[in-house]
Amino acid sequence: MCDQNSSTNNPSHFENQNTSKEIPTHVDLRWDEYKESIKGFKFFDPHIHMVSRTTDDYQNMAQAGIVAVIEPAFWVGQPRTGLSSFKDYYSSLVGWERFRSSQFGIKHYCTIGLNSREANNERLAEEVMEILPLYIYKEGVVGIGEIGFDDQTDLEEKYYRLQLELAKEAKLPVQIHTPHRDKKRGTERSMAIALEHGLDPSWVVVDHNNEETVKSVLDQGFYAAFTIYPFTKMGNKRMVSIVEEYGSERIMINSSADWGISDPLAIPKTAALMVSRGISHEVIRKVTYENAIEAFAKSGQLDVSDFENGFSADPSDKFHGNSVLRGGQQPKWNQNSLFID
């Protein structure tokens, strides 16, 4: 079993594997500098880990036009030691987090799975597999994810295959995490195994692509998702070039924002950059909104009418009384004010 604390064998999520000096490709943009260019756009972030983000992020995301998100189950940065931790985590994805999101007018979905890192803890992985059926059928669970390879161990493969079978049985799309190291081989292996299990590639979203993997993923009929994440994954200038080269078919953009140095506004910022580069609104709409909906709506759990025209975040709404908006708080308040009434 791999040592999850060893940076040699299994470095952290945002550790840079490239020892050469890399120029950050993430573009710093202030809201005032790009808000006009994306006015009227609606965005769907199909991969973001809100459990590790703040309520301020929700406010900023809503302001920037993000109307819905998918939160895949992931590695929370510290290995879990027991089944209860998984249960609490999965429950937060379908419960509290969805509810918190709704208070800011953002529709929250999730994908549920055993992540590849923790697949290496076989005892725990077995226990998690037993309870997964009680989560994957829940309302608003739009897929099995994120699953796949990290270290590309035998155990990772075992649980990846088991979860592909679960996805087939439950008729749910799959969201594949491709490894940070040895990405190209890991991506090919993930796709080959999915096909071997008889999955329709149009039901599979391969995530964290780059220039090296995109062609093969698209050629084989899978969805290609790109994560705009500073330093370690895709920068948004590179992303624009990929859209220019490959078009918009089956391509989607996400932020994967989590506890690492990441940006929950990666999609609106990338859209703004696309606008400035002259990419058509239709193409931008497909890669920042429509394609993700098309892919995950196959679950039968995603209905655009739930968010397309916005929905009420009225704190007096008795549907969801809660402690995010205690005692009639409003979703927005003036943080620059000295007085807190």
Place this chain on the structure above:
Amino acid sequence: MSQSVSLSLFSILKSHTTKEEMEWLDSIPKMHLESVMTAFVKAPRHLSKTIIQTPIGIGDLIPEVPGFTVQDWNLVRLSRVWLLSFFAQLPKEQLVQKIETLFDTAELNELVALFSALPILPYPDVWLPRATDAVRSNMGFVFDSIALCNPYPFFHFPELAWNQLVLKTIFNSKPIALIYGISQRKNKNLSESIFDFIRERWAAGRDIPSNVWLLVSPYISETHLPFLKRLFLSQKEEDVMAASLLCSESSLEPIQDLFNEHPKYKDEIQKGKWNWSNFMTVC
């Protein structure tokens, strides 16, 4: 009890389902526990959220469980509670283990169904920690499912937990009239907490629902005169009415003197035109 509960719930289910929905419900192997548990989770994939309307009087649905109602539930919630009724025949240890697993893995709507089912589950004391936790919940639906139109707290909550439920209902501006048995479980400790709560609310310039005064009515003493005086000066007519009712129930002289100073509703109360039920729509 379990079989009659299942049958009662099923008869209501039948009148609210389509042919396809009923086929799915029929297809669940009721004796296979894991299948029932998965069906409990899967229900929204096969059933609509049709709102249940039952002609049976509220509280009379299952004679052995006074106060139990499914009125205004949706079909998914009702079918989940019906599925849980099949667990009732299990040995205690097995029943508890299965229900606890469903609680541990439940999302919001499943929690609502689980708490709604507490009045019909055997071994009521086992569920007490879950039920009191639900009162602490920040999820409005979950809180409502245990606090409102649910007879479990009335029959099984100790006084402290009951009082917390009532106070939180008031604090969250939810209708106390929907707490089953609210009038029967007034108590001195609750009245003291409510007086403290009212002081805090008034200090912050905030309002309180007029029907809250019902809960302190047997415990009014001379020390509460300032409360009554302020109520009589309220711009809300219901507050004046509440103050009048409170005075009418006290035989203390200073309180009667105050009542005489504000006699607007005195005659009508004495003639039986007004009482606390005017403030409460019973669940």
